[in-house]
Amino acid sequence: MNERARAENKKKRQLGAPFGIEYVAMKKYVTLLIAAGICAASLSCPGCAADGRRTSYDIKCAYDAEKGVLGGVCTVNYVNEGPDTDALEFNLHANAYREGALYGPVSEELSGKAFYDGPDYGGMEIISVTGGEWQVCGEDMNILRVALPETLASGKSASVTIEYELELAKVDHRTGITEHTVNLGNFYPIACARGADGKFTECPYYSNGDPFVSDCADYEVTISLPDGYSAAASGELAESEGNARTYSIKNARDFCLVLSDEFETLSRDVNGTKVRYYYYSDENALKKLDAACDSLAFFEETFGEYAWPTLSVVQTGFAAGGMEYPALTMINGELDESGAVYAIVHENAHQWWYAMTGSDQINCAWQDEGAAEYSALAFFENCPGYGFTRAGLKNAAISSYRAYFAVYDQIFGGADTSMNRHLKDFSGDYEYVNIAYNKALIMFDTLRESIGDERFFGALKSYSEKYRFKTASCDDMIRCFEDTGVDVRGVFESFLEGRIII
Numbered sequence: 001m002n003e004r005a006r007a008e009n010k011k012k013r014q015l016g017a018p019f020g021i022e023y024v025a026m027k028k029y030v031t032l033l034i035a036a037g038i039c040a041a042s043l044s045c046p047g048c049a050a051d052g053r054r055t056s057y058d059i060k061c062a063y064d065a066e067k068g069v070l071g072g073v074c075t076v077n078y079v080n081e082g083p084d085t086d087a088l089e090f091n092l093h094a095n096a097y098r099e100g101a102l103y104g105p106v107s108e109e110l111s112g113k114a115f116y117d118g119p120d121y122g123g124m125e126i127i128s129v130t131g132g133e134w135q136v137c138g139e140d141m142n143i144l145r146v147a148l149p150e151t152l153a154s155g156k157s158a159s160v161t162i163e164y165e166l167e168l169a170k171v172d173h174r175t176g177i178t179e180h181t182v183n184l185g186n187f188y189p190i191a192c193a194r195g196a197d198g199k200f201t202e203c204p205y206y207s208n209g210d211p212f213v214s215d216c217a218d219y220e221v222t223i224s225l226p227d228g229y230s231a232a233a234s235g236e237l238a239e240s241e242g243n244a245r246t247y248s249i250k251n252a253r254d255f256c257l258v259l260s261d262e263f264e265t266l267s268r269d270v271n272g273t274k275v276r277y278y279y280y281s282d283e284n285a286l287k288k289l290d291a292a293c294d295s296l297a298f299f300e301e302t303f304g305e306y307a308w309p310t311l312s313v314v315q316t317g318f319a320a321g322g323m324e325y326p327a328l329t330m331i332n333g334e335l336d337e338s339g340a341v342y343a344i345v346h347e348n349a350h351q352w353w354y355a356m357t358g359s360d361q362i363n364c365a366w367q368d369e370g371a372a373e374y375s376a377l378a379f380f381e382n383c384p385g386y387g388f389t390r391a392g393l394k395n396a397a398i399s400s401y402r403a404y405f406a407v408y409d410q411i412f413g414g415a416d417t418s419m420n421r422h423l424k425d426f427s428g429d430y431e432y433v434n435i436a437y438n439k440a441l442i443m444f445d446t447l448r449e450s451i452g453d454e455r456f457f458g459a460l461k462s463y464s465e466k467y468r469f470k471t472a473s474c475d476d477m478i479r480c481f482e483d484t485g486v487d488v489r490g491v492f493e494s495f496l497e498g499r500i501i502i
């Protein structure tokens, strides 16, 4: 949605013009919630809330398909797992879609494809906050900062209620209106994770990679859908009334929805997990469900149990191959057969490497992308019927990496091939993919050849189990390999520091 439409919407809201029945109902609900929030805030004090629990989100929202606007109220009961703090910070990822953002959400390479109807804008506007004095700030208006009425001690909790409005751009990206669906990734203000230094991790929207770091929390999300729409969601459907759907998930580091009035669904049970494939146009839908189910079963056996009762694989408009969220993955609907199968397996691997075992995706992108790439390779090696082989995937990664290196060497007289790099320090998708995906895949395969299958997969399984629901540093990962009794630090370092010749 462009700035003019945005201004018109704002004017209508000031005049009290209705956005639609569902929206009016939601506004009423919002008012009640805010009143309740004020009570909760005034009653709350450090120590009063039940402590030792995880942070929880209670989100009530309504999507107006005509306006392309989602109105929401997000109540966060924040459990302070860091040091004492006088304020809370939330990432407003979706505000990167506004006109004039310093960091556009889509890379230059993908921009033409992603904005399928020409340049378009959206954004997240904070309407009110209860629970403290607030301001929208940060490097790129990407942070909501709420100053608390009193210091929140470590281990204690505070409640904040945020009323907001999300305008969606027409874009095949994480948050946007696509031709067949509505992608609601990053659709609410999410608490910034606390770094090792106790500071809030602010995540400007770098278009390379996945610029998100968040802690696990419990979610209850109610969305009021437009008539005729259905939703794919992180989490399980807990309640359905009229057009309203309530979903819940525990211990997840994010929550995502994809809406459509065209969805068909196939589903199957895998070891107690309901796997669903949502699609709007797919002559081989069963094959995609097979890939989703087979990879889930393989990853459970290889890396440990999957955490949640559902896993939704969703065909949608998405300019890159796909995108991972806890218990939900977006898959680009325009991929060919083998591309779609590959994307499903790669994104499902992210349930282990990102969703369950978190890592710093801003400074060490290889850690989850490389592990996801290598897990996909291991799956295809184990299930040759899908048409990929270990040698084929490894050779493709080597060829691509060498081509990248040669190009950079010719143009710049050398290439920085270090892997622990901030997302903003990649020149674009081409360099990012070759370092975080291809070079990391080559590194993991070299490690496996050096230490053998048993130690290699044992280390990954122990990494998955040890840091489940936590955020692991790259050193944490390396230590899991060292714990198998072999000195692998030199191998890791030669790759990570860019000294190895491939």
Ligand SMILES: [Zn+2]
Binding pocket: 346, 347, 350, 368, 369, 372
């Ligand atoms: Zn990935």
